[in-house]
Amino acid sequence: MSSRPPLTEVILVQAPARLRALVRGSEIGLVLLAALVGCGGGVAVAALIHLTQAMREALYGLSPGMRLSAATGLSPAAVLLAPAFGGVLLACLALLLRWRRRPRRAIIDPIEANALHGGRMSVRDSSLLTLQNVISNGSGVSVGMEAAYTQFCAGLASRLGLSFELRRADQRTLVGCGAAAAIAAAFGAPLTGAFYAFELIIGTYSIATLTPVAVAALCGSVVARALVGQTALVTLDRADAVTTTVLTTADTVPGLVLGLICAGLGILIMRGVTLVEAGFRASRLPALLAPTVGGLCVGALALAVSPQVLSGGHGALHLHLEAHGTGLALPALILLFVAKATASAISIGSGFRGGLFFASLFLGAIAGEIFAAGMPLVLPGMVAFGLTPLAYAVIGMSALAVAVIGGPLTMTFLALELTGSFPITGLVLVAVIASSLTVRKTFGYSFATWRFHLRGESIRSAHDVGWIRSLTVGRLMRREVPTAALDQTLSAFLRKHPLGSPSRVVMVDEAGRYAGIVLVPEAHAALREAEEGEPGLGELLRHPQDVLTADMNAKVATAIFDRTESEALAVVDDLQSRRVIGLLTESHTLKRYSEELDRQRRAVLGEAG
Structure with missing residues (x-):
């Protein structure tokens, strides 16, 4: 099942066309959007802080504003049973989701969204994770709320960006703005929030991302301080x-x-x-x-x-x-x-x-x-x-x-x-x-x-590698592929493929399975140089075991080209049936891969596309 949310959920509300054009075409528009995300993040974090504190006060009998981990004189029954009550609530929530037949899927967090999905997140999934985190933290188990803060605020930022149809780089930046606002609001520390976004959510620092992320962090911190009475963790001289x-x-x-x-x-x-x-x-x-x-x-x-x-x-x-x-x-x-x-x-x-x-x-x-x-x-x-x-x-x-x-x-x-x-x-x-x-x-x-x-994912950071996965062999290959039967004679093959025709022909066996590649000039030369009779086509096959599949990405394909020292390889539907569906050349792969790398470089530097 695809991890992407359905289109009806992603673009629920479209921003007006003129407003979309303003945001997409102006850095000031993106900064204003980041400020909106920051203010919304500050409100969201303040609300979640009040909600979890109210839950702890109700379960443990705390006085207003008293932190659970610093409390004394707690009821032993509450200390023992309140965390288990949180587990019961989570079980009830899971049963409710099953009853409503909600499909189970991995919830995409901001790091994964920016690394693989171009900043696309589901608000519904983010809200569910936030509710589960509120129940967990509010019942007193030993988990923090920062995951909920960043998930919810980044999810809202992602939805806002999708409604404005932001470009991929701007969408990723706005998700980082949501996370920056969340952390800045939680700690009253805008610099911490901004660099949390740079290092962990966006995966890089650039001039293009500095202003929107910093603005979001400052707005989130200011709004949260106005709504929640935050005390400094330490006063150190x-x-x-x-x-x-x-x-x-x-x-x-x-x-x-x-x-x-x-x-x-x-x-x-x-x-x-x-x-x-x-x-x-x-x-x-x-x-x-x-x-x-x-x-x-x-x-x-x-x-x-x-x-x-x-x-x-x-x-x-x-x-x-x-x-x-x-x-x-x-x-x-x-x-x-x-x-x-x-x-x-x-x-x-x-x-x-x-x-x-x-x-x-x-x-x-x-x-x-x-x-x-x-x-x-x-x-x-x-x-x-x-x-x-x-x-x-x-x-x-x-x-x-x-x-x-x-x-x-x-x-x-x-x-x-x-x-x-x-x-x-x-x-x-x-x-x-x-x-x-x-x-x-x-x-x-x-x-x-x-x-x-x-979970089997290979990502090590939020650095954008999703474009590599989307640049697949299936997108790059040429589907019109000349094929020929392997069981014919060399003379018959050469009559059908004279010099000047396509230089490579993909050979298939009697069952239609990939057998190898024959170079037409090499086949003509082999017939001229034959001393007795004519060689069989099987003797001229190249790369009989080296193939690509449509789901491979360009980076993997480039590595296979280097290993096989081939200028072109056949693409098969799968490694079992080996039915030929296309042909891919190394030069075209490197060209498209270089173009995408250059586009990513320009995005990091903030240059126009």
Whole structure:
């Protein structure tokens, strides 16, 4: 089944023709559209924040505005059963969709949409995922809401772009604007939102995308701040961050080590989610019951360790990033890290919807505290370094988040916008580079692209590769192909194909199957040079085993041309029947491939098509 939404859903409402022309023909029009997306994203994020908070307050009896992961005195029954109740709600939603006979299909997220589908997303699917994420986060399981924010806002941006019939590059940019507005609104950090779009959603930074993405991020942040009372996660001044007057080169060493440690922890967390999913599948537990069981496990962990393992962890992270921290001892910090990582893996692995964005921030902060507390025990001399545990928490937060989510500059700007400390941001940059490089070279995936890999997709980022998949052999091949029977004599063949006729003839056997290619000039030369009798056509066949199929893309076809050293290859319907349906030349393939590469280059540079 095709992953694209039906046309009736994609273009539900068309913008007026003159307005479409204004947006398509003017960069200012695209910027205005991005501002609209940003404002809408800010409203959407604010609404989702209020909705999930209201659900947690109702289930756990929280006072208004109280964050679940920072709450104390919670009812043990609520802590144990509320996450399982979320699993029951997800099961009821799944049954409702089955009853309405909604077709099951993979929901396309913004990264996949921009990588493969030119920014085309389904608003219906995005709304469904958002509802599932609201139920999951609102019931208290250990998932964040950032996946819902970006999915919903990017889905709305995609629908808006399709209604204006934007060009492929502009459509992808507008999807990035939706994601930028979502992240900027969630954290009150426009730079973070903009670079989240550049690094993770659009896949590249260019002058052409700078203005619309930045405008969307700023609008989303401003609108959300007006609608939601956001408190800073950390208020960090130089006295809180460092104990020495000047940060030296030696101060980067522990940050670098912490970045490498966080890279390993991030890989373990991503692997852990996969192992939990495999465990639930191996248990043969009905899929509808898995979230309920997972919710019970998360509730039990919260009862046994701390309510800080619940929900996304906003309140708990605020506690850990306060100037004086939580005061937890090293064993308690290690236990909390293990419990939170396990709760996140169970939540996602059992079927709850959500992401690891905020969980990775919280886990990274704990890892930084553990690192600061453990350094004097491992290397007593390292206590002389000028950073406080709070600074290590900020560095660890960014380093572990970049290992799981990706986006080194995104996490660096997040640290800068949260702390306002340039010295700490410099150390964060060192740590995130070390973490990102280590994960990329040893594991090769972020959490999102790792999920694509498990589904069989080969994409590693949001960089646009969809055009390569659409540039198929079936689109490029010539369908009028001269064929001839292999069982005829060479003389009969040459009478039908004199010099000056098409230089290549595709040969087929008595069953109509592809047998090879005969070059007409070579066949004439073979007859002239024959000393006794005439050779058979079978002796002149080239590439009897080398064929293309219509569904191959141009990149794969080019690799086959290089391997076979052939100037042309036959195209068959499939490798079993081998019925000839066309012929493709290497020169035409390279020409079209080069044209598309040049078009992509111009789009990145913002040049006219």
